[in-house]
Amino acid sequence: MRHIISLLVENESGALSRISGLFSARGYNIESLTVATTEDQTLSRMTIITVGSDRIIEQISKQLNKLVDVVKLQDFTEGNFIEREMMFVKVRAEGDSQRAEVKRLSDIFRARIIDVTDTTFCIELTGSGDKLDAYIRSMHENNIIEVVRSGSMGILRGEKALTL
Amino acid sequence: MELSGSEIIIQFLKDEGVEHVFGYPGGAVLHIYDAIQKQDDVKHILVRHEQGASHAADGYARATGKPGVCLVTSGPGATNAVTGIATAFMDSIPLVVITGQVPSHAIGSDAFQEVDAVGITRACVKHNFLVKDLNKLAETLKKAFYVATTGRPGPVVVDIPKDITAPHIKIPYEYPENIKLRSYNPNFKGHPRQIKRAVDLLLNAKRPMIYTGGGIILDNASDELRTFVRKLGYPITQTLMGLGAFPGTDPLFIGMLGMHGTYEANMAMHECDVLICIGARFDDRITGVTSKFCPYAQIIHIDIDPASISKTINADIPIVGGAKQVLSEMNKLLDSAEPASNQAALESWWNTIKSWQAQNSFAYAQKGDLIQPQAAVEELYRVTGGDAYITSDVGQHQMFAAQFYPFDEPRRWINSGGLGTMGFGLPAAMGVKLAFPDKDVACVTGEGSIQMCIQELSTCLQYDLPVKIINLNNRYLGMVRQWQEFFYEKRYSHVYMDSLPDFVKLTEAYGHVGIRVDHPDDLHDAMQEAFKLKDRTVFLDIITDQEANVYPMISAGKAHNEMDISPLQQEVQASLKAKGELV
Numbered sequence: 001m002r003h004i005i006s007l008l009v010e011n012e013s014g015a016l017s018r019i020s021g022l023f024s025a026r027g028y029n030i031e032s033l034t035v036a037t038t039e040d041q042t043l044s045r046m047t048i049i050t051v052g053s054d055r056i057i058e059q060i061s062k063q064l065n066k067l068v069d070v071v072k073l074q075d076f077t078e079g080n081f082i083e084r085e086m087m088f089v090k091v092r093a094e095g096d097s098q099r100a101e102v103k104r105l106s107d108i109f110r111a112r113i114i115d116v117t118d119t120t121f122c123i124e125l126t127g128s129g130d131k132l133d134a135y136i137r138s139m140h141e142n143n144i145i146e147v148v149r150s151g152s153m154g155i156l157r158g159e160k161a162l163t164l
Numbered sequence: 165m166e167l168s169g170s171e172i173i174i175q176f177l178k179d180e181g182v183e184h185v186f187g188y189p190g191g192a193v194l195h196i197y198d199a200i201q202k203q204d205d206v207k208h209i210l211v212r213h214e215q216g217a218s219h220a221a222d223g224y225a226r227a228t229g230k231p232g233v234c235l236v237t238s239g240p241g242a243t244n245a246v247t248g249i250a251t252a253f254m255d256s257i258p259l260v261v262i263t264g265q266v267p268s269h270a271i272g273s274d275a276f277q278e279v280d281a282v283g284i285t286r287a288c289v290k291h292n293f294l295v296k297d298l299n300k301l302a303e304t305l306k307k308a309f310y311v312a313t314t315g316r317p318g319p320v321v322v323d324i325p326k327d328i329t330a331p332h333i334k335i336p337y338e339y340p341e342n343i344k345l346r347s348y349n350p351n352f353k354g355h356p357r358q359i360k361r362a363v364d365l366l367l368n369a370k371r372p373m374i375y376t377g378g379g380i381i382l383d384n385a386s387d388e389l390r391t392f393v394r395k396l397g398y399p400i401t402q403t404l405m406g407l408g409a410f411p412g413t414d415p416l417f418i419g420m421l422g423m424h425g426t427y428e429a430n431m432a433m434h435e436c437d438v439l440i441c442i443g444a445r446f447d448d449r450i451t452g453v454t455s456k457f458c459p460y461a462q463i464i465h466i467d468i469d470p471a472s473i474s475k476t477i478n479a480d481i482p483i484v485g486g487a488k489q490v491l492s493e494m495n496k497l498l499d500s501a502e503p504a505s506n507q508a509a510l511e512s513w514w515n516t517i518k519s520w521q522a523q524n525s526f527a528y529a530q531k532g533d534l535i536q537p538q539a540a541v542e543e544l545y546r547v548t549g550g551d552a553y554i555t556s557d558v559g560q561h562q563m564f565a566a567q568f569y570p571f572d573e574p575r576r577w578i579n580s581g582g583l584g585t586m587g588f589g590l591p592a593a594m595g596v597k598l599a600f601p602d603k604d605v606a607c608v609t610g611e612g613s614i615q616m617c618i619q620e621l622s623t624c625l626q627y628d629l630p631v632k633i634i635n636l637n638n639r640y641l642g643m644v645r646q647w648q649e650f651f652y653e654k655r656y657s658h659v660y661m662d663s664l665p666d667f668v669k670l671t672e673a674y675g676h677v678g679i680r681v682d683h684p685d686d687l688h689d690a691m692q693e694a695f696k697l698k699d700r701t702v703f704l705d706i707i708t709d710q711e712a713n714v715y716p717m718i719s720a721g722k723a724h725n726e727m728d729i730s731p732l733q734q735e736v737q738a739s740l741k742a743k744g745e746l747v
Contacts, residue, residue: 010347062470071347164346
């Protein structure tokens with residue numbers, strides 16, 4: 001099953017490689033991993049999307065918790081949370097009809113066109129991974145020049161928060 | 165007090181109570197070695213190879229319970245130490261390894277003797293640090309000792325660039341008594357309700373089994389374990405790492421379990437209805453095939469590391485906590501418990517176990533004039549009165565030592581269980597001898613393993629560390645040969661040790677005493693002679709039966725009740741069955 005694990009880690013060089021190294025050393029899957037500092041400069045917030053049986057997910061949580069750099073960890077999957085991913089897509093947009101089609105599709109997905117040339121559009125889209133996948137599927141494959149995805153990040157709904 | 169980085173390291177080690185450092189100098193640690201030379205409080209042991217340094221520090225730590233410390237230079241110094249660091253990691257041994265690093269400004273430039281020591285060791289340390297700021301040096305060292313010695317112990321590497329140790333830059337130093345690590349809070353206390361549930365389950369067991377490991381020794385919980393086992397009167401088995409925590413000669417101890425454990429211990433594991441595991445981790449050499457592991461048992465698992473619980477074997481009652489604390493709580497509950505109602509069942513359980521014991525699964529046959537390796541270990545036991553510190557390397561000799569030298573005290577049996585590192589035994593024995601100069605220290609080894617760190621014989625001479633090397637010399641890489649005999653139709657591929665050195669002459673060249681024994685009748689006298697020479701390192705080269713095998717054995721994919729037994733035991737089993745005495 002797919003799990004979304006959120007972590008607070010020490011903002012120190014090496015913390016990221018300890019975590020990614022743990023996944024490769026123990027043969028766990030990483031679907032995506034995002035990381036950036038928080039409002040507290042000593043802490044980084046990380047979101048990991050991983051897939052595994054209950055036993056493997058339990059091991060992943062426990063092994064991550066064992067790392068000295070990991071301050072706090074929560075598996076969001078069981079709870080109420082929001083998940084978003086951001087994507088840039090550069091597509092070929094030549095001729096009026098193609099440009100109109102891309103614009104129309106982007107409006108449907110509530111994507112924004114953030115860069116325009118006479119032959120291309122660059123589109124920004126935020127949403128769940130599924131929504132991003134759907135957007136890509138809606139594009140003609142040959143028209144896609146480049147896709148950049150951030151990987152998912154998550155936050156708990158309501159009063160609950162993963163903080164110190 | 166204003167000190168340079170090098171002086172801070174030495175002063176810190178002194179303040180931390182470190183008496184011995186095992187190491188090897190080199191460019192990146194020259195400043196530190198200059199500081200070492202100017203003082204006498206922290207004694208430095210110069211090994212002959214950095215692998216020897218990490219193993220010696222490891223042996224010292226296992227025997228004393230104190231953290232082992234080593235100091236090596238950058239590049240090859242660090243990489244040579246890695247095998248010893250990984251060995252300590254797999255067995256949860258507290259080590260602090262200081263590695264020199266090229267100067268900060270040169271890091272990443274492929275400088276001479278530069279490796280990314282933090283990167284290379286990341287996968288085999290509990291934690292590691294790169295010191296980037298002299299002002300954080302003392303604090304980092306304190307963190308290293310704290311992390312290495314608390315919770316589930318393990319090795320910690322501190323990588324220190326050369327400029328941090330420069331003699332002319334001095335800063336105020338104060339020993340950091342207390343350090344804070346917000347992300348590291350090992351839990352020592354087991355949950356009271358879980359402990360109560362576990363005791364209730366234990367008291368109602370009909371076929372109980374106690375299975376303990378190295379965690380008991382690491383947490384100094386032997387006394388609590390002994391009380392616990394004797395209160396219950398239940399059979400106990402111990403892992404290779406746990407031997408000595410409960411006395412090996414006590415009738416409640418039914419032998420080591422696992423791949424080369426006793427028939428009775430493995431059968432009892434298979435048949436038990438309640439299993440309590442304390443400070444062990446259901447390693448693959450213990451469980452056999454996990455799908456057939458303890459099929460009838462409810463399992464209680466006590467471990468300080470939550471990640472060890474339900475990792476390979478699901479625990480019905482998990483208890484995260486230190487063995488010492490949890491066992492004392494359990495002992496208190498046992499004191500106030502109602503008399504157990506399982507006495508009749510327990511008696512019948514013990515009778516079953518005794519019928520298994522009657523088969524004498526370690527029995528071996530004497531063959532002509534050949535020295536059996538088991539006999540050599542038995543002789544070692546007799547001559548040392550069972551009171552020596554025994555280190556071992558890895559292979560058949562290691563199993564024979566574990567099977568035939570019953571340890572009555574913890575920290576006496578020192579071997580690389582998890583990583584299985586050949587070359588561990590001799591340097592580890594040096595570390596032990598340094599800590600306990602008045603005790604007999606023997607390294608049980610083979611002609612394959614000993615050659616992996618034999619250079620440390622030179623260190624033994626320099627620092628007057630008279631250890632005894634019991635070399636079970638079968639001219640084969642015995643354990644590999646045994647597997648090739650069993651599973652590869654005797655195609656012996658690269659296991660014959662041809663062109664062996666003359667170990668007696670080699671030992672003499674190192675300034676020690678070498679004795680060769682090749683006849684069973686000479687074994688006793690030679691062993692006695694070796695231990696009579698109190699002040700000399702003695703290499704006892706014992707020429708043993710080439711084709712002796714370690715029995716019993718659980719092969720890959722087999723369960724505890726599917727052991728391969730020795731030819732001799734097969735005869736015993738047949739005769740017991742004929743008499744109707746085998747259950």
